[in-house]
Amino acid sequence: MKRCSYPTDILLADDNLSKRRRLEADTINDHSTSNVVNDPTLYSEAIFHLPTTRLNHEDGIVPSYGHLNNESSSRVTVSNGCLHDSNTVQQTTVTTTVLPETTRGEVVTGSISIHQGDLIAEDTDVIVVCRSSRTIRESVLEAGGYLMKLSYNNELNNSSTDPVISIAATGQVCARKAYFLAWKPSVDADTLRQSVSTFICDAMSKAASENVRSIAFPAIGCGGYGCTISLIAQTMVEAISQQLTLYPMAVSVVTQSDRTDVCNEFRKQVNLFQSTSQTESVALGIGTGMIEVQMGDITQQNVDVIIGSSSSRILRRSIMSAAGADVQMAYGDQCEKNPSALIVSLQPGRLPCKQIFFVKWQPDSDEKLLQQSLIDFVWTVIQNVISYKYTSVAFPAIGCGNHACSVDLVAKTIINEIKHQLNIRNIPLSVKFIVLPGRQNVYDEFSKQVVSLNEDSRSSISRILPSNWTQSADNSLRCLVPFNTQEYNSIANDFDQTMNGRYTSILRIERIQNVRWFVQYFAHSREFNKRLNENTERRLYHGCSHSAADSIIQDCFNRSFAGTHGATYGVGLYFSSNAAYCSRFCEANLNGERCMFVARVLIGRATQGDRSIRSRPIGFDSTTDGNHIFVVYHDAQAYAEYLITFK
Template sequence: MEWLIICSAKKDLLENVVLSKFAEDWSRLKNRRISDNLENSHSSINVCKGDLIKQQTDVIVVCSSSQNLFDSICKAGGNSVSASYKLELSKMPEASIITVKAGGQLLSKRIYFISWKTNSDESILCKSMEKFVSDALDKAVEQNYRSIAFPAIGCGLLKCSVSLIARTMVEEVYRKLQRHSISVLFVIQPEKKDVYDEFQKQIQLLESILPSNKLRKICATFDKGTIEVVMGDITMQKVDVIIGSSSSAFLREVIIKAAGNDIQKAYDFESKTHPNSILIATPSGILPCKQIFFVKWEPDSNEKVLEQSLVDLISTVVQNVKSYKFTSIALPAIGCGKHGCSIDIVVKTMILEMKKHLITKKLPWTVKFVIELDQKNIYNEFCKQVLTTQDGFHEPKTYHLPITWEKSIEHKIRFKLTITTDEYRFIVSNFDQTMKEKYTQIIKIERIQNERWYMQYIAHKEDFERRLKKNTEKSLYHGCPEQAANLIIEDCFNRSFAGKNGTLYGFGVYFSSNAAYSHGYTSLNTSGERCMFIARVLIGNTTVGNSSMKTRPLGFDSTTDGNHIFVTYHDAQALAEYLITYK
């Protein structure tokens, strides 16, 4: 067949080409994941008391608008650092980063000078700090550095909020570490104990509730197969085969660069030998897969032509995966990036066609659609199509959003309720029944409008009702710290967070019909406020739990204390409806 361009002998030959360097390259890849400067080898982020000048990380980051820090680094680096900085600045006066080779008393390899200014508007301030961290990490990864040290910008003479600075910088680092393997160190001046304590607190909090390897993911089964939608890096997927497009230079280069130089040679050889082939297969190099398929595909402005090209692409992928006897695939959101194709057509067609193949051929495969971390709208669309099409042949089912939900052109997901509405009064009335002695003031009540989460929950609810022939939904409370609440609103009640506050009735997410009980799991923020969710929870068939239960017992959907506590074991089993902030 034309699309099967590597016969068994040629496949063995190409694998032998890379075999000699495989162990060395794989070892080097693993070493990139090891922290060079952190006390805990399993962690990629830490904080220490010390001097930025003495850090032995590959890179140190300097805020060029912080005169004291700038002067001390230039003095320690000697004339070469000062001269290099001035030269680079004259060449690129508008550059966001000036990179200079370290020297003198500096123990690092490179210095990144980044300009940053404070702002009285907290929203603008946070965005500028996020950019400061993001730009530095992106540059370090681009230059293949493995460790980087940051100062606590804004916590000195500028007198910015220490908690805001620490939270923003730490959260941005964690966001970037979902995609990149690099050791990050925050270096705090020894006399600034409050700053050190705050950074340590933010790191510990995130480590306890957001494991760094936990990416956003939803999945659904279709006959014997499973389709997953995950946010992450396609080159890091542990599957049999990773799919790329030979027509997308950017995607092709990303995959080949991650796979290693030998794969570039293998690809060049095959593309020259078989220039008209629909698919080029290469070994995986140092990627954690068995094979890479580069499928020929071209975008088109004509919607019918575009749709048909995607139908053909999925068919080609399925046919070749079957011939190799593979059972797991990772596909990118082809056409949704620089090609600028209709996201609606691309996503609908790819998901629908893959479902048809899984169902009609009864394929026991795992198919991953891997979406880049900064493409949240595309991720949401993939989730919608996976969760709303029932069998791969009918039109997607439409879920109606709650009538109380407000429209937002800014894609907001938190809406503050007006105190004069019946919606607000009803929530306060129920909250007050068990909380009279435990609070003095409600600061605000926010309605949570996370559409992706809502659709996932409703699909789960309908499955419960079909299976159990009854409605087992309850309105329950869930108390937690403010930072945990912010993460939950974005990414649901994640079961991987379980265990922090005990596992008396099972290792899951805890809810209660008694707000006073959930109050015990809240904590004060810097303003002396607490927060508590009101959630819709599917308890299904429930049984009394105990601390030995790592998951729900066979035949049950949740565990309970037999009274007011319910424990869930599936991320889509609960939906946050409101967040109450109170004192």
């Protein structure tokens, strides 16, 4: 039910007399309201005459009351309770992620949509307002009118410890409710990430407690606060996606109408999150045991035991929600009976595992204390797994989320301690580390640490690197291959054979020496060889611009840019054995120079591709045109070995 606290006449445009109603709004002077029933069955459209207001503020949303012009009175339509400018059709780009959640036997879905618009005009159950942003706060309250201001002030003055102020929306605010939450930016990236995640978590958990079906967030920090847009977008998308596994609902992120860059960055992060959500893993045998790193959902792991940390509220909620109400009650009872226990052991409820262990652990800012706490954490888990005679366990990447611990320190400490425990105990234990989809940096670091442990083939990082790599004084990622050497001639001759005379000269050949990227590629290569029992690596070409080449060398191939030159055989990374074909995509710089990568690509099992394919088809590793083109769907499935610059 909507309330109007401003003077206006409302004309119902539905000609059905049985549904026609006369509604009147009292003036703001006597602070009274009349009710406008927000029911689409009562009318098809209502016509409002509203004042125009446009403000700037820190959160990237300009509340323009429906994007009106500068006239003192403008025609705005309300369809199903949402404000629209009758003279403007707003272009909206939406990207949706659907995440299944099982509740009481049925499948429930959640979604994320990204679009440019006006938070005040969002037709949703709840809009979220950063109350630390004075401009957005006051503009929403002004649009809501006297009653909304009064409700907000009353709630603010209460001594409640709830981080969310929840009040009914009135006046021109199209949502049913508004949540006001405090948030403060930070120049420290880890602190900023944690504060954004907490902001999302608090809002969505409150929404779930009130049975909210839809909620809209602003792109916090992307306006006057000057936060890094990519970091904000990545963190918000990851936090929302994680919360959707607990609380399925429709989530919108509304960005400022004239900030296409912000909207595009959010869309990019959603696409990236989707593309990395497919199951990937790196595994290594240690004695009779096994260590594996995998992206996925820890609650879906078919192992004997899954591990939770008592200090991680988000992880605990995720496990409890998936396990069911009985497990939640059992956890509360055990914590009440023995609050000092190091470990709480629970039945799995609805989970596929046999047992749940919640282990007491707290991070520490002191690196030595943090390392010791992680070692103790691992020892406690292994000791209890052995006592239960279990043979498989799944760990989360503890400390790498909201706690914002150093990812490399956590990964190195935990992986080394697991290796130590497997060696000294000589037990056939399978240990999984499950990383949340979208956290590629965490997955990469844990995978790197696993690969570095490979003592069977003496494959420490220094030993798995190619023998022709050379050390440069400045650790450059690009190393010039000397002219007329065997290495140079081999690359040049292969290039010449498939270019079919479409170039005049090779200016230089550079070897790419990106250790982090190569370690990831090496891990994938081992997994492919083990799974397929054959070497499916191919040396293929990839053409691009010089600026794209610089980005690829620094940050690997990136599927978020897939489709720039078409996606005939799937939305992925394109390679070809035909250099002449790839030269079509080599853009010349101001000097007329072009560049092309020679890449090592893991083809695996390939199948015919088409435009509809967005991730690797089940049972296959790549798609193809059946001739010379191959498309892969994981960034580390290919390694750019050389860069040829030519004219």
